[in-house]
Amino acid sequence: MAPSQVIVTNGGKQSVYQAFQTVVNPGDEVLLPAPYWTTYPEAIALADGTPVEVFAGADQDYKVTVAQLEAARTDKTTVLVFVSPSNPTGSVYTPEETAEIGRWALEHGIWVITDEIYQNLTYEGTRAVSIVEAVPELAEQTILVNGVAKTYAMTGWRVGWMVGPADAMKLAGNLQSHLTSNVNNVAQIAAAAALNGPQDEAEQFRLAFDRRRQLIVSELAKIDGVEVPNPLGAFYVYPDVQGLLNRSWDGVTPTTSLELADLILEKAEVAVVPGEAFGPSGYLRLSYALGDEQLLEGVQRLQRLFS
Template sequence: MTVLSNRVLEMEESVTLAAGARAKALKAEGRDILSLTLGEPDFVTPKNIQDKAIEAITNGSASFYTVASGLPELKAAINTYMENFYGYSVAPNQVVAATGAKFILYAFFASVINPGDEVIIPTPYWVSYADQIKMNEGVPVFVKATEENHFKVTAQQLEEARTDKTKVVLLNSPSNPTGMIYEAEELEAIGNWAVEHDILILADDIYGRLVYNGAKFTPISSLSESIRKQTIVVNGVAKAYAMTGWRVGFAVGNPEIIGAMSKIIGQTTSNLTTVAQYAAIEAFTGPQDTVETMRQAFEERLNTIYPLLNEVPGFEVVKPQGAFYLFPNVTKAMEMKGYTDVTAFTTAILEEVGVALVTGAGFGAPENVRLSYATDLDTLKEAVRRLHVFMEK
């Protein structure tokens, strides 16, 4: 008897979590490892947010269940966030909160996908999209975003991929792993295409506050009423507020879909941890200066490390506009070192010079590697120095 389900047997392990775990294991053995794997700010959660969480614990508010979709006060805070950064309001029945944006994505797919439904995913893509779709018996359809077009797809490419089974198109801007941002005109063309063909837009906006060097993040849901009605926005506190460990994600959009997601949450995790909800309320409604402080730090790291990485033999990098990743093409580097597989290449870098990167294979980009610059400049500079050493051996 086969004990495990086909669903699990067919599922890929998250390459980002696997790379992070391998780096931690080697560190535990006493190895000198510089890990640039996980998308996690190296800042601690701002004190005003910590204080609100502590207050909720001490006054007893955090001790009890809430409704599965989130506290009314949290939904009101998310509405404030939407008004401030998206330019429009949302009603309580258009908002759901859950244990991280990752689970919000899963709840969305579980709510809208029937067996055989197709979801268009531009590549490179965040590692969990495809497997979450497969777990819900959907079919991921990949459309390649080329480096020549700054890792962005066009409405024409999406049209070429569309079939009568296409139900969702997924957009992640700024992108993980490329850091590229869609311009308003590009989004408008994609949004109007989706409206014309009655295709849902899943907008993963988790990095929307982290943009650099004058770049602008445009939410696709803000472009028109018709596009907004077609769009489910996914966001959270993890990246902009340095709250990865709090696991707070949310979605806003069509009340019917939001209601279905709430039902999924009610039968799986139940409510998001109550104390984290009170922390998120403060994040969304409290002072926003710490977000800008972190954004400026990431911008400085990007501008410092990007030219240095471009000098590593065989590494070719398109400068990102947002998020906190660099995604160099290492085709020439692999040729120089005699590798044909990017995962083997990243493993060799880890074992030989102690720099942990993430293979691009899990992002649908077997010519690339991903490194996070969400760590201090000294670590980043030393990591690049070691990459030079590796390539020049």
């Protein structure tokens, strides 16, 4: 791969923004599988595109199908957002699912923006296969986004990158030259050290996440009315909590996951993010990127509240 196909950015978020600015034109429709990270629809709108949500629920492990994408495709569809592992759900597409979606995008000439920031945080022997690995011919219409924030816990260093066809990267580079110029040199050197140095600490980091993942999934599953798909990537769990809605809890009857999150914060003093931030109501995102003891304490507070 030529250096002209890679741009180092101020965090993965800048890569996301620039990717949409590069390939989305006013009026273009962008297929956005939901649940989605909150920045995606905003970045699409900033590029004068129209996000088209394609929702997959817990019964599908939050993974969209080619049939769903095809049903949402119109003559204005130009881009697909593909994220595996996912924020907020932690879902990971299988190699076969990834290849099927990649071949569909290739067939219809649809650009793919794939955010691979959680690529190395997978569990139970799962590997997150890049869509351009699954379908190499798709490389000429794909922009990959990544960074050091998640694998190496380097969020504050603000180093990400985007990889794509040289002509698209030239456009993104022109934008960045007037937007932020380069990433600071100290952060770039630190990122290079993380990527090229020993990976022992990163692996211990991943194993700690795996232990906490198993803990939070098993404990949440003890709550009646909560459905918990098993996340195989990232560091989030995304339970379906529709079974807790429209029931009275400590004198309060939440009808949405936003109201449920408020109830949990007030009564259990636990902070969760409601599904409304990522798509439809009826879900909660919980992060297990914290200590084992605090994690268990937080879930046990939920168990007591909803017992």
